[in-house]
Amino acid sequence: MRQHDVQILWVFSRAALRLGAVAILLLCVTAGGCQRALFPKGEARNQFQVHDEMRQRYIPAQEYDVFGAPQPALRARLLR
Numbered sequence: 001m002r003q004h005d006v007q008i009l010w011v012f013s014r015a016a017l018r019l020g021a022v023a024i025l026l027l028c029v030t031a032g033g034c035q036r037a038l039f040p041k042g043e044a045r046n047q048f049q050v051h052d053e054m055r056q057r058y059i060p061a062q063e064y065d066v067f068g069a070p071q072p073a074l075r076a077r078l079l080r
Helices: 004-031 045-055 074-078
Strands: 062-064 071-072
Touching: none
Parallel strands: none
Antiparallel strands: 062 071
């Protein structure tokens, strides 16, 4: 084999190694995505939310505009 052929084989083997590493990384990332949610929708996220719910002063985090799109309820939460 000539020197040029050895260099080409070296480049292809490095590319195959990188492709294999990317495939393993992608497999690990996708397998880790099948876990339960960190913050379930029904549970309180902090102690202040629990306090407000206990005293019937809970203000929702989102409100809907005239078109039905959710928006943050900043005015209701800041001016209570």
